[in-house]
Amino acid sequence: xxxxxxxxxxxxxxxxxxxxxxxxxxxxxxxxxxxxxxxxxxxxxxxxxxxxxxxxxxxxxxxxxxxxxxxxxxxxxxxxxxxxxxxxxxxxxxxxxxxxxxxxxxxxxxxxxxxxxxxxxxxxxxxxxxxxxxxxxxxxxxxxxxxxxxxxxxxxxxxxxxxxxxxxxxxxxxxxxxxxxxxxxxxxxxxxxxxxxxxxxxxxxxxxxxxxxxxxxxxxxxxxxxxxxxxxxxxxxxxxxxxx
Numbered sequence: 001x002x003x004x005x006x007x008x009x010x011x012x013x014x015x016x017x018x019x020x021x022x023x024x025x026x027x028x029x030x031x032x033x034x035x036x037x038x039x040x041x042x043x044x045x046x047x048x049x050x051x052x053x054x055x056x057x058x059x060x061x062x063x064x065x066x067x068x069x070x071x072x073x074x075x076x077x078x079x080x081x082x083x084x085x086x087x088x089x090x091x092x093x094x095x096x097x098x099x100x101x102x103x104x105x106x107x108x109x110x111x112x113x114x115x116x117x118x119x120x121x122x123x124x125x126x127x128x129x130x131x132x133x134x135x136x137x138x139x140x141x142x143x144x145x146x147x148x149x150x151x152x153x154x155x156x157x158x159x160x161x162x163x164x165x166x167x168x169x170x171x172x173x174x175x176x177x178x179x180x181x182x183x184x185x186x187x188x189x190x191x192x193x194x195x196x197x198x199x200x201x202x203x204x205x206x207x208x209x210x211x212x213x214x215x216x217x218x219x220x221x222x223x224x225x226x227x228x229x230x231x232x233x234x235x236x237x238x239x240x241x242x243x244x
Contacts, residue, residue: 004094006042006061007109009168010069010189011098011132013049013233021048021056027087029120029240030056033103033183035061044090044110045243047130047235054093055234057132059243061110069176076179091154098182099134100175101168101190104146107176108167113242117238121241127197131162131204132233134211135189135226141169145189145225153222156214160207161200189226194244201234219241 016024018209025046033043046202050054062068075081082103103109146167154164168190195201208214239242 007102008062008065008171009101010060011099011101012058014092015094016053016054017057017093024091025238027084029238031080031084033240036075039075040067045208045241046238050234050236061084065173065176068147072177076233096181099172099188102171102180104167104169110166118239122239128237129195129198129217130235131192131193131201134231137187137227140187143188156218159212161204164191164193167191
């Protein structure tokens with residue numbers, strides 16, 4: 001699951017019908033993990049959005065844009081999706097909120113999994129939380145921004161109690177599987193971090209609010225390079241999420 005092996009990443013946010021998230025998670029964790037990976041992609045993580053009970057977020061990776069086309073055609077044309085697509089689609093309102101991404105640098109992709117994937121029937125005992133932070137601006141993020149994030153923002157974040165796991169930015173290649181739309185015309189930089197619990201995430205955010213290095217040096221420089229406020233997703237991994 002490292003950034004070099006999977007340099008193409010999808011960050012997928014699904015809007016679901018009210019009350020249907022647990023139905024989709026049960027189906028996804030049971031039927032759509034190994035079947036997608038057998039088709040040639042990596043299911044990096046799947047999550048409940050802690051701030052929206054009707055949002056399901058998941059991440060998958062690919063070796064390249066051509067292999068993405070082959071893997072998606074294999075899965076969505078294969079027997080597992082055909083058997084369960086009606087059940088899955090019945091839970092969904094919108095599945096087009098998809099960012100196509102790549103590691104900001106060769107060393108900023110996802111790390112190898114810390115542990116094996118849990119079985120579907122294992123009860124959830126881990127309250128871990130993933131923070132996804134999305135920056136936007138009106139022109140592409142360039143190596144200068146990646147260098148700023150790596151050498152100025154990242155150390156300040158670490159001082160405030162969090163080490164970014166991965167840093168990603170927009171992949172501008174043409175969508176090689178147009179049957180599944182992705183968001184276009186946007187420029188994003190995304191970083192992810194892991195916390196032992198939502199309470200630890202809250203503590204980190206409070207530390208940032210009181211960090212002189214972040215507030216006086218990093219934040220003004222960051223704000224000058226992005227458009228608007230960052231978007232934050234607070235995510236709780238499902239039982240079978242590798243990223244947890």
